[in-house]
Amino acid sequence: xxxxxxxxxxxxxxxxxxxxxxxxxxxxxxxxxxxxxxxxxxxxxxxxxxxxxxxxxxxxxxxxxxxxxxxxxxxxxxxxxxxxxxxxxxxxxxxxxxxxxxxxxxxxxxxxxxxxxxxxxxxxxxxxxxxxxxxx
Amino acid sequence: xxxxxxxxxxxxxxxxxxxxxxxxxxxxxxxxxxxxxxxxxxxxxxxxxxxxxxxxxxxxxxxxxxxxxxxxxxxxxxxxxxxxxxxxxxxxxxxxxxxxxxxxxxxxxxxxxxxxxxxxxxxxxxxxxxxxxxxx
Amino acid sequence: xxxxxxxxxxxxxxxxxxxxxxxxxxxxxxxxxxxxxxxxxxxxxxxxxxxxxxxxxxxxxxxxxxxxxxxxxxxxxxxxxxxxxxxxxxxxxxxxxxxxxxxxxxxxxxxxxxxxxxxxxxxxxxxxxxxxxxxx
Numbered sequence: 001x002x003x004x005x006x007x008x009x010x011x012x013x014x015x016x017x018x019x020x021x022x023x024x025x026x027x028x029x030x031x032x033x034x035x036x037x038x039x040x041x042x043x044x045x046x047x048x049x050x051x052x053x054x055x056x057x058x059x060x061x062x063x064x065x066x067x068x069x070x071x072x073x074x075x076x077x078x079x080x081x082x083x084x085x086x087x088x089x090x091x092x093x094x095x096x097x098x099x100x101x102x103x104x105x106x107x108x109x110x111x112x113x114x115x116x117x118x119x120x121x122x123x124x125x126x127x128x129x130x131x132x133x134x135x136x
Numbered sequence: 137x138x139x140x141x142x143x144x145x146x147x148x149x150x151x152x153x154x155x156x157x158x159x160x161x162x163x164x165x166x167x168x169x170x171x172x173x174x175x176x177x178x179x180x181x182x183x184x185x186x187x188x189x190x191x192x193x194x195x196x197x198x199x200x201x202x203x204x205x206x207x208x209x210x211x212x213x214x215x216x217x218x219x220x221x222x223x224x225x226x227x228x229x230x231x232x233x234x235x236x237x238x239x240x241x242x243x244x245x246x247x248x249x250x251x252x253x254x255x256x257x258x259x260x261x262x263x264x265x266x267x268x269x270x271x272x
Numbered sequence: 273x274x275x276x277x278x279x280x281x282x283x284x285x286x287x288x289x290x291x292x293x294x295x296x297x298x299x300x301x302x303x304x305x306x307x308x309x310x311x312x313x314x315x316x317x318x319x320x321x322x323x324x325x326x327x328x329x330x331x332x333x334x335x336x337x338x339x340x341x342x343x344x345x346x347x348x349x350x351x352x353x354x355x356x357x358x359x360x361x362x363x364x365x366x367x368x369x370x371x372x373x374x375x376x377x378x379x380x381x382x383x384x385x386x387x388x389x390x391x392x393x394x395x396x397x398x399x400x401x402x403x404x405x406x407x408x
Contacts, residue, residue, distance in 0.1 A: 001307060001408075003376065035137060036174055036270055038308055040374050043383040044324045051229040052180045056212035057222065064205050064226045069336050076328035086329065090336045093323040097386070098372045100234045102176050102268045104139065109268045111179040114233070132374045132381050134308055136137075136272060136408060171273060172310055172406055187365040188316045192348035193358065200341050200362045236370045238312050238404045240275065245404050247315040250369070272273075272408060 002030035002135040010046070010120035010127050013088070014062050017118040018053045023101070023133055024108060030135040033106040038134040040098045045088035045122035046129055047095035053115035065091045065121070088121040095119060103135070138166035138271040146182075146256035146263050149224070150198050153254040154189045159237070159269055160244060166271040169242040174270040176234045181224040181258035182265055183231035189251035201227045201257070224257040231255060239271070274302035274407040282318070282392035282399050285360070286334050289390040290325045295373070295405055296380060302407040305378040310406040312370045317360035317394035318401055319367035325387035337363045337393070360393040367391060375407070 004026045008017055023037055041048050051057055068091065075086020099116065102109040110116065118129065140162045144153055159173055177184050187193055204227065211222020237252065238245040246252065256263065276298045280289055295309055313320050323329055340363065347358020371388065374381040382388065390401065 003306065003374065034139065036272065038372055038374070040372070040381060042381055042386065044322060044386040049229050050180060050233050052213075052225055054213065054216070056214070056216040057225045057229075059212045060205070060222050060226050061229050064230060068204065068340065069332070076331045077324075077326065078328070080326070080328040086332050089324055089329045090332050093321050093329075093333050094336060094367065095230065096232065096368065096371065097322050099232065100174055100176070100236060100372060102139065102174070102270050104268070109176060109178055114178065114180040132376070134374050136308065170275065172408065185365050186316060186369050188349075188361055190349065190352070192350070192352040193316075193361045193365075195348045196341070196358050196362050197365050200366065204340065231366065232368065235368065236310055236312070236372060238275065238310070238406050240277075240404070245312060245314055250314065250316040 004133050006131045006133060008118060008129045008131055010129055012125045013123045015120040016058045018115045019118050020115045023116055026133045027103055027135060032103060032135050035103045036136040037101045037103055037108060038136065039116060040132045041118060042130045042132060045085055045092050047092045047097060047119045047121060048099045049095055050114045050116055052113040068094060085123045088123060091121045140269050142267045142269060144254060144265045144267055146265055148261045149259045151256040152194045154251045155254050156251045159252055162269045163239055163271060168239060168271050171239045172272040173237045173239055173244060174272065175252060176268045177254060178266045178268060181221055181228050183228045183233060183255045183257060184235045185231055186250045186252055188249040204230060221259045224259060227257045276405050278403045278405060280390060280401045280403055282401055284397045285395045287392040288330045290387045291390050291403065292387045295388055298405045299375055299407060304375060304407050307375045308408040309373045309375055309380060310408060311388060312404045313390060314402045314404060317357055317364050319364045319369060319391045319393060320371045321367055322386045322388055324385040340366060357395045360395060363393045
């Protein structure tokens with residue numbers, strides 16, 4: 001197994017980062033032509049999934065996440081801790097922190113229009129995130 | 137590791153295919169009595185999860201997905217690309233493209249009423265999908 | 273690979289159990305300092321994800337799940353089978369039954385405020401669940 005932690009700087013709530021190039025470069029560094037790439041985001045206010053990385057679809061996803069845990073609703077997490085990021089926790093939990101993608105012939109088996117993305121859901125204007133990428 | 141790509145033909149938006157027999161047959165072909173079966177759907181408008189494969193529950197799931205990304209709402213993806221499948225991208229991204237299931241004593245460790253399903257979320261009337269099944 | 277099935281008793285709909293100590297103890301028992309911990313819940317009315325294990329955030333998550341598959345709505349699963357747990361099936365399917373977490377230096381690579389949780393979504397007052405934990 002090959003393992004690498006990679007720092008990614010996000011630019012505030014709703015930022016969606018295409019991490020496909022990062023994952024691909026770890027796959028190449030690992031030297032594995034076949035296997036599974038496992039991506040994990042450490043922390044409870046970010047998530048990992050796939051989507052077509054195109055501004056329209058990204059915006060549509062943001063709107064759906066906002067509807068699932070609206071910003072204009074009181075959160076018990078916020079009233080207890082004064083954090084203001086209750087919605088971030090809920091959205092992250094609904095999407096989940098991990099994803100696995102097959103590696104075949106030295107490359108990721110994702111579709112042409114399917115990118116691996118990190119969703120920044122927390123409310124700080126900028127944040128350094130740690131992605132843990134494991135190649136099995 | 138044993139790997140197999142399997143073609144599955146879907147019959148339009150909302151089609152839910154029970155892929156448990158496909159996964160089970162790949163497990164048997166692999167000859168592994170213990171391990172993990174990893175299922176991945178290539179493409180950004182389909183998803184993989186588990187559910188009791190019974191018409192009522194399937195319909196209830198379709199309704200929930202429709203509420204999370206309604207058909208009667210404008211999508212920025214559609215206005216940019218004229219695709220009409222903005223909702224499909226959002227729903228696929230919320231559910232996710234991958235799933236891992238333990239293999240114990242030569243069979244999947246799913247519950248009796250828990251089937252592995254492929255969700256077709258795109259709007260074409262028929263589509264050939266590629267499932268990538270890896271046995272670890 | 274090291275595998276262990278662990279019984280967890282849940283206390284009715286909406287119970288959220290912090291299973292991080294269980295997963296950590298299986299990691300230690302396995303003797304693996306590096307790898308992946310794979311967690312799977314057998315059954316179609318429970319799910320696994322991560323969240324900050326704090327009563328406010330847990331309550332906020334319960335509310336979001338209730339909005340995604342409301343209790344005061346008729347379910348076709350219920351009208352066909354008289355089960356009353358149609359919403360449980362839908363919620364479980366949306367979140368999913370599996371999660372993978374890296375193991376680094378003998379411990380889980382989760383964030384400080386990120387716990388691994390089992391969501392009991394079924395309507396019985398108590399239930400014994402089987403978690404399958406695999407260390408790769």
